[in-house]
Amino acid sequence: MSVKKLLPSILLAVGTLFLLSSCDAILDALYANNTINVAVTVYNSVHSPGYASPYSSVSVTLGGASGGTQSAYLDTYVPGSYGLYVLPPFKKLPNGSYTITTTYYDGSLGMGWQTVSFYDPGNNYTTSLSLPYGGSTTANVNVVFF
Amino acid sequence: MKKIMLPLAAVLIFAMAVPAFARPEGEWELGIGWTPSQDIVNQAIINFHIAYSWSILYLSWDAYAMPDYWVYDATTYVDPYSGNTVYGTYQPGFLNLFDVGLRFVLKPVLLYAEVGPNLLYIYGGQIYNGNVGVNARLGAGLKFGWWGINLSYTQVFSSWNDLEGAFGSAFHGNLAPLGDGAVPTLNFAIYF
Numbered sequence: 001m002s003v004k005k006l007l008p009s010i011l012l013a014v015g016t017l018f019l020l021s022s023c024d025a026i027l028d029a030l031y032a033n034n035t036i037n038v039a040v041t042v043y044n045s046v047h048s049p050g051y052a053s054p055y056s057s058v059s060v061t062l063g064g065a066s067g068g069t070q071s072a073y074l075d076t077y078v079p080g081s082y083g084l085y086v087l088p089p090f091k092k093l094p095n096g097s098y099t100i101t102t103t104y105y106d107g108s109l110g111m112g113w114q115t116v117s118f119y120d121p122g123n124n125y126t127t128s129l130s131l132p133y134g135g136s137t138t139a140n141v142n143v144v145f146f
Numbered sequence: 147m148k149k150i151m152l153p154l155a156a157v158l159i160f161a162m163a164v165p166a167f168a169r170p171e172g173e174w175e176l177g178i179g180w181t182p183s184q185d186i187v188n189q190a191i192i193n194f195h196i197a198y199s200w201s202i203l204y205l206s207w208d209a210y211a212m213p214d215y216w217v218y219d220a221t222t223y224v225d226p227y228s229g230n231t232v233y234g235t236y237q238p239g240f241l242n243l244f245d246v247g248l249r250f251v252l253k254p255v256l257l258y259a260e261v262g263p264n265l266l267y268i269y270g271g272q273i274y275n276g277n278v279g280v281n282a283r284l285g286a287g288l289k290f291g292w293w294g295i296n297l298s299y300t301q302v303f304s305s306w307n308d309l310e311g312a313f314g315s316a317f318h319g320n321l322a323p324l325g326d327g328a329v330p331t332l333n334f335a336i337y338f
Contacts, residue, residue, distance in 0.1 A: 023240060027269050030192060030211050031238040095237075095269065135236050137214075 034093040034131040035138045036062065038118075040085040040102055042145045056107045058085040060143075064098040064128070097130045102143040118143040172200040177335030179298075181210070189213055195333060204249035204258055209267075210241040217268055220278055237269040243281050243300070256289045256296055261309065264302065279304045282312070282324065285333070293336050299328040 040058045105112040117127045119142040121134070133139045177195035191213075197206035212220075214236050221234025247260025261282045266274035279302050287296020301324060303309040312323035 023267060024269055024271070027211060027238040027240070031189075031213055033214075132236065 028094040032092050032094045033137050034095065036090045036093065036098065036100070036129070036131070037138070037140045038087045038090070038100065038102070038143060039140070040087065040104065040143045040145070042085070042104055057105050058087065059103050059105075060087055061101040061103075062090050062093075062098055063101065064096060093131060095131055097128050099128050100141060100143065102145075104145050113145055115143060115145065172198060173337055174198055175335045175337045177333050179208070179331045179333040181329055181331045193331065193333075195335060197335075199249050202248050202250060204245075204247050204260055206243075206245045206247075206260060206262075208243040208245070210243070212239050212241050212266075214238045216241075217266070220266060221268075221274055221276060223276065235268050235272070235274075239266055239268040239274075241266055241278065243283070245281065245283060247283070251289060254288045254290055254294075256285075256287045256294060258285045258296075258298075259283070277304065278302075280306055280309050282309055287333070289337070292338065293334070296333050296335070298331045298333060299325075300331060301325070301328040 038060050040060070042058075099116065100118055101114065101116050102118070103112055103114045117125060118129075120126045120129050121136070121139045121141070129139060129141060131137070131139060175195070175197045177197075179193040179195060181191040181193065183189050183191075191210055193208050193210040195206065195208050197204065199205070217239045218234045218236045220241075223232055223234075224230070225232050242265040243262060244265065245260035245262030247258060247262075249256070249258040259282075261280065263280050264278045266276075266278045268274055281300055281302045283298050283300045285296050285298035288294055289296075301312070303312060308323075315322070316324045
């Protein structure tokens with residue numbers, strides 16, 4: 001049998017195998033809609049709440065099922081919520097387990113602190129988060145620097 | 147089973163007897179389809195298509211990538227014994243339509259009609275063991291050599307009895323059970 005005649009069958013077999021083996025990957029690509037909102041609070045032992053040094057910053061790194069980094073600076077500081085930083089959300093995340101590494105850099109002290117643990121949406125102290133969380137595709141995570 | 151085997155045998159005999167509208171040899175097709183959003187959530191549905199036709203006999207497998215809220219609705223039910231609502235799985239999935247029917251090619255026009263059972267795959271490797279019904283589909287389009295485009299209407303029924311009832315109503319002039327709520331899909335296919 002010639003290669004030309006075999007080619008359609010090979011293509012069909014490869015296509016079928018691809019479909020069968022990557023069902024979840026296709027669904028992830030089409031319907032990934034998980035979101036993680038991260039709020040960072042900085043307390044006294046690190047710095048006086050409400051102290052708004054223009055050079056301080058908070059950055060977050062998301063690891064696990066989908067990597068990526070996002071940063072937030074003092075211009076996202078919420079007036080009236082001293083020491084609270086609300087970062088842009090991580091969106092379109094595939095289902096899976098995530099780690100969150102948060103770094104606070106204090107501009108006036110010239111030093112930084114890092115934490116890899118946080119409070120999950122159930123207010124449990126943890127180092128990872130599985131999405132969807134309790135059936136919800138949106139998770140609000142709190143990180144605290146003491 | 148008898149309900150499936152008898153029409154299948156009839157289609158097979160018909161296919162052997164009337165090869166005028168179809169290729170004498172078998173033909174495979176691969177395709178992809180687009181279904182406009184069926185919900186307030188403005189999200190179109192993509193489907194993957196594999197089919198084989200021999201004479202006018204047509205066998206197809208379509209996998210519709212359904213969003214999580216659809217799977218949740220499809221897998222939520224009221225337990226007939228306890229009366230309690232059993233909540234479904236809030237995950238996306240593939241609604242698989244395994245169909246058999248007839249396809250006529252009057253170049254370049256293509257017409258097909260098919261029926262078959264449904265199967266629901268849920269994200270994470272689960273095959274839903276509840277009832278997701280059966281379907282009937284009508285399609286028409288154009289075929290240009292190795293590629294083609296067509297529009298299909300798919301109606302999902304909860305059981306073979308419901309499907310039979312809808313066709314019975316249609317033969318008596320009431321097309322509503324067959325046509326109301328049918329889902330349109332625009333398909334692109336390649337043939338070899």
